[in-house]
Amino acid sequence: xxxxxxxxxxxxxxxxxxxxxxxxxxxxxxxxxxxxxxxxxxxxxxxxxxxxxxxxxxxxxxxxxxxxxxxxxxxxxxxxxxxxxxxxxxxxxxxxxxxxxxxxxxxxxxxxxxxx
Numbered sequence: 001x002x003x004x005x006x007x008x009x010x011x012x013x014x015x016x017x018x019x020x021x022x023x024x025x026x027x028x029x030x031x032x033x034x035x036x037x038x039x040x041x042x043x044x045x046x047x048x049x050x051x052x053x054x055x056x057x058x059x060x061x062x063x064x065x066x067x068x069x070x071x072x073x074x075x076x077x078x079x080x081x082x083x084x085x086x087x088x089x090x091x092x093x094x095x096x097x098x099x100x101x102x103x104x105x106x107x108x109x110x111x112x113x114x115x116x
Contacts, residue, residue, distance in 0.1 A: 011032065014032060015032075019034060019064060020032050020033065020034050021033050021061060021073070061073055063077050063078035063081050064076065064077065065077050065078070065081040065085075066078060066080070066081050
């Protein structure tokens, strides 16, 4: 793993004041994960367990969409917001697929119905 310029103070600052979370990996290492609606960056590094446990116990996760505190994020959001986002995406994809299956005549009819 790489060992960038992350020390306990910097990690505390990122997890407390910015939208980063410390994640324990299955191989015993850690990574910092930056969460954003359109971008996610991770940084892998080694960290003593004592320091990681201290930081992890101080971290309170909040859903970036609704702001509620949560124990665990699902794809960067609380479970309810994640499910709502997935339902919205599924609805959009179904409408998109339906539109693409229409021939030109049916599209024109749909457009005319939308204007009335």
